[in-house]
Amino acid sequence: MRGRFFAVCRYEFRMQIRKRSLWLSTAGLAVLIAVAQGDRGPRHLPAAADAARVMGSWALLFSMLLPIGFGMVLADRLVRDHRLGAASLLASLPTRPGALVAGKYAGSVAATAVPALLVLLVTAAGEFVHRGDPALFLWAVVAFAVVLLPGLAFVAAFALVCPLMFSAPLFRVLFAGYWFWGNLLGPNYLPSLTGTLLTPIGDYPASWLIGERALYAGAPGWLSFLRPEPGGGAALLSVVLLAVLATPPLVFASPLLARRTSS
Amino acid sequence: MDIMISGLRRRFGRVEALRGVDLAVPGGMFGLLGTNGAGKTTLMRILAGVLPPTSGRVLVGGHDITTRAGRLAVQRRLGYLPQDLGLYPDLTTHEFLEYVGLLKGLDDDAARRRQIGELLDMVGLSDVARRRLKGFSGGMRRRVGIAQALLGDPALVVVDEPTAGLDPEERIRFRTLLAQIAGHRTVLLSTHIVEDVAQTCQEAAVMASGRVVFTGPVTGIIDRAQGATWEVVTQGPPPSTGVVVSAVGRPGGTHYRVVSPTKPDPAAVPVQPSLEEGYVALMREAVPG
Numbered sequence: 001m002r003g004r005f006f007a008v009c010r011y012e013f014r015m016q017i018r019k020r021s022l023w024l025s026t027a028g029l030a031v032l033i034a035v036a037q038g039d040r041g042p043r044h045l046p047a048a049a050d051a052a053r054v055m056g057s058w059a060l061l062f063s064m065l066l067p068i069g070f071g072m073v074l075a076d077r078l079v080r081d082h083r084l085g086a087a088s089l090l091a092s093l094p095t096r097p098g099a100l101v102a103g104k105y106a107g108s109v110a111a112t113a114v115p116a117l118l119v120l121l122v123t124a125a126g127e128f129v130h131r132g133d134p135a136l137f138l139w140a141v142v143a144f145a146v147v148l149l150p151g152l153a154f155v156a157a158f159a160l161v162c163p164l165m166f167s168a169p170l171f172r173v174l175f176a177g178y179w180f181w182g183n184l185l186g187p188n189y190l191p192s193l194t195g196t197l198l199t200p201i202g203d204y205p206a207s208w209l210i211g212e213r214a215l216y217a218g219a220p221g222w223l224s225f226l227r228p229e230p231g232g233g234a235a236l237l238s239v240v241l242l243a244v245l246a247t248p249p250l251v252f253a254s255p256l257l258a259r260r261t262s263s
Numbered sequence: 264m265d266i267m268i269s270g271l272r273r274r275f276g277r278v279e280a281l282r283g284v285d286l287a288v289p290g291g292m293f294g295l296l297g298t299n300g301a302g303k304t305t306l307m308r309i310l311a312g313v314l315p316p317t318s319g320r321v322l323v324g325g326h327d328i329t330t331r332a333g334r335l336a337v338q339r340r341l342g343y344l345p346q347d348l349g350l351y352p353d354l355t356t357h358e359f360l361e362y363v364g365l366l367k368g369l370d371d372d373a374a375r376r377r378q379i380g381e382l383l384d385m386v387g388l389s390d391v392a393r394r395r396l397k398g399f400s401g402g403m404r405r406r407v408g409i410a411q412a413l414l415g416d417p418a419l420v421v422v423d424e425p426t427a428g429l430d431p432e433e434r435i436r437f438r439t440l441l442a443q444i445a446g447h448r449t450v451l452l453s454t455h456i457v458e459d460v461a462q463t464c465q466e467a468a469v470m471a472s473g474r475v476v477f478t479g480p481v482t483g484i485i486d487r488a489q490g491a492t493w494e495v496v497t498q499g500p501p502p503s504t505g506v507v508v509s510a511v512g513r514p515g516g517t518h519y520r521v522v523s524p525t526k527p528d529p530a531a532v533p534v535q536p537s538l539e540e541g542y543v544a545l546m547r548e549a550v551p552g
Contacts, residue, residue, distance in 0.1 A: 007365035015353040085349025089411070092311040092345070093366045094338040262314050263275070 008103025056209025
């Protein structure tokens with residue numbers, strides 16, 4: 001079954017990486033972020049700022065918006081087999097639904113990770129021109145791995161599975177609403193998940209890279225037990241919690257898919 | 264690979280799509296005829312392991328497909344071409360076949376690629392092997408569909424309405440292809456196009472309203488209209504009794520072929536029935552009115 005998992009992963013990746021919408025949404029959002037960041041954005045960090053701080057700040061900035069585009073793009077990946085008319089064929093093959101879901105998930109995460117990593121590496125190249133520190137490239141990869149990737153993996157799980165329960169357009173609306181409420185809305189305005197260990201924008205890992213609170217990580221607010229002081233341990237805990245939270249939708253995906261195919 | 268079906272039922276909410284199907288399918292090419300909504304696709308989907316039955320027994324090559332192990336055992340030896348198969352537009356023909364081959368467990372890269380090459384030659388798509396599937400015509404898509412079904416040299420091939428919507432040339436080409444592959448395997452052809460069964464199958468079953476109403480040699484279907492098929496030549500309206508199967512306008516009047524248990528017109532002449540007329544007679548018996 002491992003061979004089938006890798007086959008699904010490989011072809012799902014291949015199909016998605018060829019999607020123009022994936023590249024256009026990434027490029028559009030990345031340019032918007034680079035251009036429209038305020039005075040506190042990483043472009044305005046002092047010349048002496050270390051590479052980890054610079055790339056951590058960029059990663060957090062990209063992580064605030066890029067996953068929205070990815071969530072929108074991924075929202076039809078599982079339901080699309082039904083829409084295209086490939087679901088019956090897939091269900092007739094000697095491949096367990098679990099391998100199919102896991103492969104599609106891994107392929108989806110990989111396909112969104114590539115443009116995200118590329119954006120950070122291009123940014124590192126731009127910063128390298130000004131700062132001349134080759135460590136920027138190394139920290140770009142680290143920042144991608146700890147700030148962006150866990151959020152992408154979290155978003156991908158929900159974006160793939162939720163449209164099996166309700167329509168993809170409705171998911172997209174709800175997802176955008178959740179994203180701003182749970183990640184960007186200041187915890188002092190409304191009870192929100194912003195600034196907790198559960199925020200997929202990578203506030204805690206970014207705070208660890210930057211060496212101080214990046215955005216709202218640990219700021220007082222609702223669910224105080226999920227708001228420890230930022231640091232290496234809290235960053236790791238945040239990454240682990242996001243991975244754990246991404247698991248239930250994937251577990252439920254197989255029976256949901258089977259129910260859809262047999263109806 | 265023979266198929267034994269007994270007491271098979273499938274319900275979708277309040278609708279009973281299969282109402283106790285009993286059917287034995289021997290090896291070779293076997294046709295499954297029926298009108299739209301007769302339950303053919305539901306039966307095909309159950310045989311392919313896509314849909315679980317509500318009740319009943321299905322043995323394929325001795326494996327009970329209502330069990331998980333049995334279903335997997337059948338799926339390892341199955342080629343399935345669903346009705347309205349969708350292809351991934353972002354993949355090329357070769358990539359799509361590679362993908363399906365891998366999911367069928369064809370892990371030997373060289374053997375899989377060799378087989379894909381042979382199948383592409385067989386279905387006449389070698390020239391477009393590296394072209395994306397987006398923009399393929401209906402006929403080309405069906406040929407990709409049959410190529411994927413044949414990957415892994417399956418003992419049982421289930422094809423659901425493969426010629427619907429194809430132009431006559433493509434239909435003939437596809438039928439020939441199906442007859443070709445039936446040599447050493449069981450091919451179950453589900454269709455509502457009588458001509459497809461007439462040209463390719465010696466054995467067939469007919470379904471109506473979720474039940475099998477006929478099973479046996481194709482000539483047995485023709486026999487159902489024996490003594491009940493008539494030709495009427497008239498310049499007036501068509502005969503009011505029976506079912507008009509064909510009407511050809513000629514200078515002396517319109518030639519009607521009618522299936523009717525009684526003489527539909529004083530001028531009617533009995534004629535030798537075709538398979539289509541036998542099918543019409545059968546359906547009139549099975550679904551009166």
